[in-house]
Amino acid sequence: MLNFSLRAPLVALLLAAAPAAFAQTTPGVGIGTTVPDVSAALDIVSSSKGALLPRVADATALATPATGLLVFQTGAPAGFYYNAGTPAAPSWQQIATAAGAAVTASNGLTKTGQNMALGGTLTGATTIGQAGHNFSLTGGNVGLGTGTPRGQFDAAGPGDIYLVNSPNVGTTQSLFLPGHLFLAPYDGSDVAYLQARRADNSGTMALRLRTYNNGTLTEALHLAGNGHVGIGTTAPGSRLAVVAADNSTNPIASFQPQNLTQGVSVTYNGIAKTGTSATSNLTLDGKSTGHILLHTNGSTGNVGLGTLTPATRLSISPGTVEPKITLYDGGSTTSHYGFGVSSGQLNYHVDGTGSSHVFSAGGKNGNGTELMRVQGSGNVGIGTPTPAASAALDIRSTNKGLLVPRMRSAQRTAIGSPATGLMVFDTDSVSLYLYGGAAEGWNKLATLNGRGPVVRGTPARNLMAWDGAQWKATTPCDALGAYLGSAPDQPDDNFLDTNCDGVDGAADQAVFVALTGLDTNPGTRAAPLRTPAAGVALAAVQGKTQVLISAGAYAGPLTLSNGVSVYGGYSAAANWTRAATNVVSISNGVASGGEVAGAVGSNLTTRTLLDRLTLQAQSTSAANTSVYGLRCVNCPRLEVRYCTISAGSAGPGTAGGVAAAAGAGGGAGPNGQAGS
Secondary structure, three states: OOOOOOOHHHHHHHHHHOOOOEEEEOOEEEEOOOOOOOOOOEEEOOOOOOOOOOEEOOHHHOOOOOOOOEEEEOOOOOEEEEEOOOOOOOOEEEEOOOOOOOEEOOOOEEEEOOEEEEOOOOOOOOOOOOOOOOOOOOOOOEEEOOOOOOOOEEEOOOOOOOOOOOOOOOOOOOOOOOOOOOOOOHHHOOOOOOOOOOOOOOOOOOEEEEEEEOOEEEEEEEEOOOOOEEEOOOOOOOOEEEOOOOOOOOOOEEEOOOOOOOOEEEEOOEEEEOOOOOOOOOOOOOOOOOOOOOOOOOOOOOEEEOOOOOOOOEEEOOOOOEEEEEEEOOOOOOOOEEEEEEOOEEEEEOOOOOOEEEEEEOOOOOOOEEEEEEEOOOOEEEOOOOOOOOOOEEEOOOOOOOOOOEEOHHHHHOOOOOOOOOEEEEOOOOEEEEEOOOOOOEEEHHHOOOOOOOOOOOOOOOOOEEOOOOEEOOOOEOOOOOEOOOOOOOOOOOOOOOOOOOOOOOHHHEEEEOOOOOOOOOOOOOOOEOOHHHHHHHHHHHOOOEEEEEOEEEEOOEEOOOOOEEEEEEEHHHOOEEOOOOOEEEEEOOOOOOEEEEEEEEOOOOOEEEEOOEEEEOOOOOOOOEEEEEEEEOOOOEEEEOOEEEEOEOOOOOOOOOOOOOOOOOOEOOOOOOOO
């Protein structure tokens, strides 16, 4: 092989000596041609040889290569390279081989002919400028952060994806994604993020999801910057705001299971049941021990069942005749524990005649104090859970009584068409009255005999009691000690024990006197006092109103006390029964203060009775001594009943003048007038 180099003189010589091999015409040089192309500075023509350019191991090792310098690099990757840069900043670019095979470019780019393609790993920042052209990826998948994309576009890793030119100012760019969009957990957590925010975290930004409905762009979901969610509205005022497209009664929101048979819907005026089932129920269920609370307009407002215009806190409509509230029915369709309304009345039901209506105080469910019971059979018990089967009303108490209507005599007689058996208390006569029908009229119970339940007997004015075998008239006190006559017990003309304490009178308000007693005794029936004067004095001290004296002759005088009545006619030997034959006499013959008196008193302004007593003032021979059977000064409320009062002769008067003899003794006074 012949190597040579051409220098300027030699080239000129060769061109001159061999004009057929070299030709030069202005402005180019031709090798193998006499007519080099006018556009070429050097035109080499050959059909059997090529041009062999300088060969170097590494083009980048050349110092200050001229712009456009062309070499063949023998080192990998081998090929023709030209400097597209400057001598100071070379940029060697490979030229495709004559065979047109792909030459690997740097930074993940490949080039085949004039086509550039992505085929490797990007090792540096890469910008693909479109400049009005489209960039399309056809076939295969695209992965960001992964070499094995799971779909057409797969972004893996912790980085963010921005779909706008500027992260702070949005434009009209859009992203079209076919199929589904999957969001993987962020940074290995269990949370995936879809965010709408500025890169500098400034301002407030909302996220809107829009759909097309029959060619119309529709705001389907609005996520406000404050976290509120709006459906059908771009200004949600709460955490979730759903606004219907119109004002119809169509559901605004529905909640249903997969089979759509049941469900709940929200309409413009409330909550409704929805679903394909014709028997769907609307259930309000508080979780565990929670409650169901209905609030209407704070502390005011009403709740309506079956009505849109409730007039009270709870209004149940529309039927005026129907069961209203069932507390328990046990599955029955014909009876229940509950309330209802029928024509002109409120109905309160139990489920049968074996059940009872019970009213209690305290407790919550039958564990309080029972006040009254109405059995299903109609029997009523007050103070007892087991009223007697034969009693329509059974009242039991150990510390309270039965208080019937109280009125004056004129009011009682003015009652229109009184029912037979009607009972009232007459405050004028202090007595109970029973109406015996038109023929009998009003009967004063205090004058009747009988015990037990009040019934009509024979004769009609009798009170009758069941003795276990028959109805019979008996004493005013029944076997239980409950009196059916008038209140309270004052010693009366019939000698009746009307309060059933064993004596005609009030034993707890009385001091008892008998010849067998002692004035040091407590004055009870078992331990009476000895003298009537001591009895009156003790009653005044103890605040009692009655002194009951057994038959016998007692020493006087009897000194009266305001409001303490003295009654005779008793027999301590006969268990303090009373009779007209039991005579009590009180006699005094001892002068005191210029007088002899059987009984004395003064200033009796409270009702004070002397009943069935014999009062006697014996004669005296003491000069200037008066004798009184009864003397009482300023005693407007003193009453004397069935008493015998007598006074003996008074003593002689004082002698007259010096010459006169002493006058004779006075005679016995006349008997007093009959009391009123």
